[in-house]
Amino acid sequence: MIDDALEMGTGEVVSAEICIAGAGASGITLALELAASGLTVLLLESGGMKAETQTQRLYEGEVADERLHSLPHRYRQRRFGGSTTIWGGRCVPFDEIDFEARDYIPGSGWPIDLATLLPFYPRANELCEAGDFQYRAAEAFQRPLPPMIEGFRSDHFSTDSLERFSCPTDFGARYGEQLRNAANVRVLLHANVTTIKFHPNGEAVESVLVRTLTGKQFTVRASCFVLAAGGLEVARLLLANRDTWPHGIGNDHDVVGRYYMCHIAGTVGTLKQSGGTDRVRHGYDVTGDGIYCRRRIALTAQTQRQLQIGNFIGRLHHPRITDPAHRTAVLSALQLAKGLISYEYGKRLHGEERTSMRTWMTHMGNVLRGPHEVLAFGHHMLRDRILAKRKFPSIIVKSTAGHYSLDFHAEQEPSASSRVNITMQRDELGLARLLVDWCYTQGDVQTVRKAVQLFAQDIAQSGIGVFEYDPHTIELEMSRYGAYGGHHLGTARMGADRRTSVVNSDCRIHGVRNLYVAGGAVFPTSSQANPTLTIVALALRLANHLRVAAEGRDASKVRATANEPSDQLLRASP
Numbered sequence: 015m016i017d018d019a020l021e022m023g024t025g026e027v028v029s030a031e032i033c034i035a036g037a038g039a040s041g042i043t044l045a046l047e048l049a050a051s052g053l054t055v056l057l058l059e060s061g062g063m064k065a066e067t068q069t070q071r072l073y074e075g076e077v078a079d080e081r082l083h084s085l086p087h088r089y090r091q092r093r094f095g096g097s098t099t100i101w102g103g104r105c106v107p108f109d110e111i112d113f114e115a116r117d118y119i120p121g122s123g124w125p126i127d128l129a130t131l132l133p134f135y136p137r138a139n140e141l142c143e144a145g146d147f148q149y150r151a152a153e154a155f156q157r158p159l160p161p162m163i164e165g166f167r168s169d170h171f172s173t174d175s176l177e178r179f180s181c182p183t184d185f186g187a188r189y190g191e192q193l194r195n196a197a198n199v200r201v202l203l204h205a206n207v208t209t210i211k212f213h214p215n216g217e218a219v220e221s222v223l224v225r226t227l228t229g230k231q232f233t234v235r236a237s238c239f240v241l242a243a244g245g246l247e248v249a250r251l252l253l254a255n256r257d258t259w260p261h262g263i264g265n266d267h268d269v270v271g272r273y274y275m276c277h278i279a280g281t282v283g284t285l286k287q288s289g290g291t292d293r294v295r296h297g298y299d300v301t302g303d304g305i306y307c308r309r310r311i312a313l314t315a316q317t318q319r320q321l322q323i324g325n326f327i328g329r330l331h332h333p334r335i336t337d338p339a340h341r342t343a344v345l346s347a348l349q350l351a352k353g354l355i356s357y358e359y360g361k362r363l364h365g366e367e368r369t370s371m372r373t374w375m376t377h378m379g380n381v382l383r384g385p386h387e388v389l390a391f392g393h394h395m396l397r398d399r400i401l402a403k404r405k406f407p408s409i410i411v412k413s414t415a416g417h418y419s420l421d422f423h424a425e426q427e428p429s430a431s432s433r434v435n436i437t438m439q440r441d442e443l444g445l446a447r448l449l450v451d452w453c454y455t456q457g458d459v460q461t462v463r464k465a466v467q468l469f470a471q472d473i474a475q476s477g478i479g480v481f482e483y484d485p486h487t488i489e490l491e492m493s494r495y496g497a498y499g500g501h502h503l504g505t506a507r508m509g510a511d512r513r514t515s516v517v518n519s520d521c522r523i524h525g526v527r528n529l530y531v532a533g534g535a536v537f538p539t540s541s542q543a544n545p546t547l548t549i550v551a552l553a554l555r556l557a558n559h560l561r562v563a564a565e566g567r568d569a570s571k572v573r574a575t576a577n578e579p580s581d582q583l584l585r586a587s588p
């Protein structure tokens with residue numbers, strides 16, 4: 015059933031066995047999986063079915079440096095479906111090394127390993143509508159693919175690893191009907207969780223207070239609560255609720271909101287091929303079941319260990335759009351049309367210094383030299399992206415000169431100095447607003463610097479051309495557009511030690527018997543991988559945990575792997 019909190023009576027008390035705050039990828043996945051369990055589930059969502067300006071404003075806050083991180087109401091959507099209403103759909107599982115404690119990355123190491131998540135990844139892939147859980151080109155394609163870069167030989171990079179693309183699936187639009195029809199699930203829209211109330215003994219949550227923007231408020235009692243409000247908002251809710259925990263829930267050791275990670279991303283250098291321009295397979299390969307896939311240039315785990323750097327992948331990319339020296343009509347047309355592109359996708363076009371009249375004219379000249387290409391591109395975008403259900407994932411422009419830049423996406427290491435905190439400012443519902451102070455480390459710079467250097471070296475040694483770049487501009491390029499927008503990770507990190515982590519391996523807040531976190535907040539490290547597939551896999555694992563715990567069974571015996579004893583859910587209503 016889907017109801018609207020705007021129609022509730024003030025002062026009502028609603029009960030459920032499991033209460034989930036937030037209906038994005040993680041909250042919807044949890045509710046869907048629990049629908050079959052028979053447990054009564056209440057899914058509280060702040061937004062409505064569509065974007066609403068007043069609700070989105072609840073996300074407003076401050077950033078320490080706007081060049082490094084966008085304002086907090088950007089790159090998030092406060093509505094049913096959460097940020098999956100605008101995500102790009104790139105799906106990539108974590109690598110084995112991402113879970114390891116690496117002595118050269120302080121704060122690394124998950125209390126679970128890849129094997130723990132593997133049983134949940136195929137279903138996560140299914141929910142993301144990304145086809146089979148096969149992330150090696152050799153497995154995903156029955157036919158051998160032409161080499162990604164002909165003649166490229168490297169012991170340091172693999173070109174067989176794939177990223178697969180979701181439709182991109184808007185979890186609200188795709189799964190809303192299933193939730194509406196689930197007898198034991200109730201979704202409440204326009205329901206903002208603001209206050210988390212504890213039992214007098216302080217060990218368990220008793221209820222949450224829910225408010226609407228029209229001034230209504232009511233109480234939700236449940237046996238178990240899950241915060242699935244997104245990586246920034248989870249920290250905000252924990253830090254803002256101080257009645258029982260003076261420093262914020264789970265924050266006795268000042269860990270909540272710290273270790274905030276996104277990804278380090280940027281575009282660098284130029285690959286110039288020698289002996290012909292056709293060595294590069296640039297673009298997407300489509301699987302038998304119609305899923306767009308792309309091969310990446312992935313740094314091997316062994317090389318990461320040898321160089322003592324983080325995880326890193328690259329993709330060959332068109333030259334920087336803003337610089338008309340690329341002389342490519344389509345890219346110049348995109349630059350001139352940047353006003354039509356949303357902030358989240360156009361930031362790389364908007365983030366540059368002001369376009370001078372001379373630059374503008376040069377872009378115009380590029381367009382006028384290639385009107386047919388621009389028209390053909392426009393037709394392709396309309397047919398394959400705007401109108402198609404499964405959308406062509408990104409702009410692919412083949413370089414006539416055979417020149418490509420390297421687009422990279424790298425792990426950001428956890429650092430206590432990179433943090434989100436609450437301020438004295440309050441939103442319309444009285445909740446303290448966020449201050450985001452994201453920063454990267456010199457370790458992050460070294461990851462990109464060494465990986466790019468190695469790529470240039472391997473291209474040269476393969477004798478297929480040259481990768482030209484300026485080593486002195488690496489830090490500028492990796493921070494040019496700031497933190498990679500929509501990935502909000504690490505603010506309630508998972509770990510075995512409550513002095514250095516917020517949740518345990520079951521995603522339960524240390525010291526609280528019935529409060530869990532779902533989403534990227536629990537990631538102790540960020541990997542090179544985009545987070546949503548892993549967020550969904552973790553939500554599936556949490557649903558499994560809650561189900562078996564509620565049945566009174568020992569979850570550790572039912573779960574695929576467990577490194578900690580499981581908790582019994584509070585059976586009796588508090």
Ligand SMILES: Cc1cc2nc3c(=O)[nH]c(=O)nc-3n(C[C@H](O)[C@H](O)[C@H](O)COP(=O)(O)OP(=O)(O)OC[C@H]3O[C@@H](n4cnc5c(N)ncnc54)[C@H](O)[C@@H]3O)c2cc1C
Pocket residue numbers: 035036037038039040041058059060061089090091092093094095096097098100101102103104105106205206207208242243244245247358359499500501532533534544545546547549
């Ligand atoms: C432009 C963009 C592109 C992206 N592309 C990719 C990609 O290609 N691949 C990838 O892996 N990831 C991508 N992401 C990230 C992806 O969208 C997120 O990882 C994912 O949506 C996180 O899911 P979530 O459920 O944890 O949080 P969200 O999707 O943010 O959902 C949180 C929900 O909680 C609700 N909420 C918040 N506060 C409250 C409250 N107090 N009470 C009740 N409800 C509340 C919100 O309204 C929202 O619906 C992208 C993000 C953006 C913005």
